Amino acid sequence: MGKASKDKRDIYYRKAKEEGWRARSAFKLLQIDQEFNIFHGVKRVVDLCAAPGSWSQVLSRNLYVPAKQSPDCKEGDLPLIVAIDLQPMAPIEGVIQVQGDITNARTAEVVIRHFDGCKADLVVCDGAPDVTGLHDMDEFVQSQLILAALTIVTHVLKVGGKFVAKIFRGKDTSLLYCQLKLFFSQVTFAKPKSSRNSSIEAFAVCENYSPPEGFKEEDLYHLLEKVGTPSGADDLDCRSGWLEGPNKVYIPFLACGDLSGYDSDRSYPLPSTEGGSYRSLDPVQPPIAPPYKTALEMKKASSHGASADTIRPSAES
Numbered sequence: 488m489g490k491a492s493k494d495k496r497d498i499y500y501r502k503a504k505e506e507g508w509r510a511r512s513a514f515k516l517l518q519i520d521q522e523f524n525i526f527h528g529v530k531r532v533v534d535l536c537a538a539p540g541s542w543s544q545v546l547s548r549n550l551y552v553p554a555k556q557s558p559d560c561k562e563g564d565l566p567l568i569v570a571i572d573l574q575p576m577a578p579i580e581g582v583i584q585v586q587g588d589i590t591n592a593r594t595a596e597v598v599i600r601h602f603d604g605c606k607a608d609l610v611v612c613d614g615a616p617d618v619t620g621l622h623d624m625d626e627f628v629q630s631q632l633i634l635a636a637l638t639i640v641t642h643v644l645k646v647g648g649k650f651v652a653k654i655f656r657g658k659d660t661s662l663l664y665c666q667l668k669l670f671f672s673q674v675t676f677a678k679p680k681s682s683r684n685s686s687i688e689a690f691a692v693c694e695n696y697s698p699p700e701g702f703k704e705e706d707l708y709h710l711l712e713k714v715g716t717p718s719g720a721d722d723l724d725c726r727s728g729w730l731e732g733p734n735k736v737y738i739p740f741l742a743c744g745d746l747s748g749y750d751s752d753r754s755y756p757l758p759s760t761e762g763g764s765y766r767s768l769d770p771v772q773p774p775i776a777p778p779y780k781t782a783l784e785m786k787k788a789s790s791h792g793a794s795a796d797t798i799r800p801s802a803e804s
């Protein structure tokens with residue numbers, strides 16, 4: 488698809504470039520905030536799986552920049568934004584970057600250290616594995632990423648805090664809902680208007696972090712395993728809900744936005760520019776070390792006569 492054609496078919500892709508966002512996903516977080524007011528009162532935030540950084544940009548523009556420009560704000564009062572990803576990303580004003588795997592305990596430790604004993608008001612996670620197209624498999628890997636994010640949440644989120652995580656809707660969605668409901672009094676699955684209807688993605692918006700009484704972080708997985716099992720029913724289900732039977736949970740699902748917003752499944756005419764012809768903008772910030780870079784290097788080298796297996800992946804060279 489040519490750039491102009493993509494601009495026409497994907498209004499949020501075009502708008503992202505016009506407004507200086509690194510990815511169209513920025514609009515998903517903005518639309519979730521419009522509906523749930525998740526940024527209200529937030530001073531400390533963790534952005535998990537943040538690259539290329541459009542959610543971190545949203546956090547910077549909505550929290551850090553206004554505070555910095557306020558004449559009453561002192562240096563120590565500036566919002567703290569910590570962003571983590573496997574991939575490096577170009578710097579963003581007011582955002583501390585950690586490169587690491589969120590499923591690794593050491594990454595969680597680095598994040599916790601940045602908070603220096605204080606707790607976060609908000610944790611967001613837009614993590615996605617490389618999608619295989621096998622829905623059950625993709626949903627499973629995605630749910631593992633969410634559970635890794637929940638591990639970090641249990642260590643860094645303050646009681647009453649919020650957590651927003653990308654989910655893939657599938658057969659285990661109710662289980663995931665019940666697991667999240669163990670820790671948050673309000674859990675809503677939301678679909679922002681900028682997320683295409685054809686995509687199985689949605690976002691779990693979890694409000695009012697309130698772990699079960701006596702909860703210890705090291706017991707997280709043991710507790711989650713009990714959700715939906717007969718043995719766990721007695722002590723957990725009153726909080727998290729039932730997976731089966733007459734009292735089965737119904738997941739609150741909300742389509743964010745109204746009819747006045749752009750529809751991500753529609754094509755929109757391109758704006759006419761001076762001179763009549765439309766000029767597509769370049770992406771705001773191309774990824775600095777994308778996973779496909781090695782493949783491109785190998786392809787380039789093989790077309791110049793070198794054997795592909797003599798090329799070292801760029802991370803090792």
Ligand SMILES: C[S@@+](CC[C@H](N)C(=O)[O-])C[C@H]1O[C@@H](n2cnc3c(N)ncnc32)[C@H](O)[C@@H]1O
Pocket residue numbers: 509510512513535536537538539540541542543571572573574587588589590613614615616632
């Ligand atoms: C959809 S992108 C995130 C887009 C980002 N929110 C933005 O607005 O620019 C998903 C990201 O998840 C990251 N990711 C996937 N698995 C991860 C893991 N185990 N640890 C850290 N990051 C991970 C990928 O590297 C990728 O950058």
